[in-house]
Amino acid sequence: MEFRPCIDIHNGQVKQIVGSSLKDENNEAKENFVASKGAEYYAELYKSRNIKGGHIILLNPASSDFYSATKEQALNALKAYPGGLQVGGGINDTNAAEFLEAGASHVIVTSFVFKDGMINMEHLKKIYDVAGKEHLVLDLSCRYKDGEYYIVTDRWQKYTQEIINNETLDMLKEYCDEFLIHAVDVEGKSQGIEQELVKKLGSWKAIKGNENHAITYAGGVHSYEDVELLRRLGSNNINVTIGSSLDIFGGTLEFERIVDMV
Numbered sequence: 001m002e003f004r005p006c007i008d009i010h011n012g013q014v015k016q017i018v019g020s021s022l023k024d025e026n027n028e029a030k031e032n033f034v035a036s037k038g039a040e041y042y043a044e045l046y047k048s049r050n051i052k053g054g055h056i057i058l059l060n061p062a063s064s065d066f067y068s069a070t071k072e073q074a075l076n077a078l079k080a081y082p083g084g085l086q087v088g089g090g091i092n093d094t095n096a097a098e099f100l101e102a103g104a105s106h107v108i109v110t111s112f113v114f115k116d117g118m119i120n121m122e123h124l125k126k127i128y129d130v131a132g133k134e135h136l137v138l139d140l141s142c143r144y145k146d147g148e149y150y151i152v153t154d155r156w157q158k159y160t161q162e163i164i165n166n167e168t169l170d171m172l173k174e175y176c177d178e179f180l181i182h183a184v185d186v187e188g189k190s191q192g193i194e195q196e197l198v199k200k201l202g203s204w205k206a207i208k209g210n211e212n213h214a215i216t217y218a219g220g221v222h223s224y225e226d227v228e229l230l231r232r233l234g235s236n237n238i239n240v241t242i243g244s245s246l247d248i249f250g251g252t253l254e255f256e257r258i259v260d261m262v
Contacts, residue, residue: 012069058089
């Protein structure tokens, strides 16, 4: 288990939002925290503690008037901590190289691969060819519906037909280095983790067998006890991201204590 920090950028500012509230229309989101400091501040903080594998997420689409400012913040963070951070949000085969050359260790991809509600193998192979398996993270962020966890795309607004199960994970792991999975229904709400999802991820044989394939979970962590619960349910193999609940983002959990305990 590792702590994986985050830098979420919306409308050109580092923010923590309620994930299920994000809407492209009018660039709307329910905000938990808006930083007075730029993304490079948080990148430098993570670098000072030698924490790698954190993710930068651009929460505006390329069509947004705010995209340029959001992208600039992301590039500033990559410049401050080259090789230490991953980046996602609108990544595809035409722009992945730009972010990797700017210092991203990995690019994180969802919507480009999950097109029209299903896995688009042509697109998956394209991004695989551009980034390489060792520099590619697939974002399988999901929402619960009808007894299953369905992968969602387009900044978590659209359901796909794809569900998170062993078959999906087994197939996709051949193309990427890691999975990033936000439990969108609890993301940003600081009300506890999605326990059934964590159990499902922790039971995946590639994780249980220590096949050197990482999963990072994000969503709902609001106490030190939640971290320990995630450790137990995930058999100490699931990495954790904490956003709104951290004191550096206006929450109550001490960043330094989390770093030390994980």
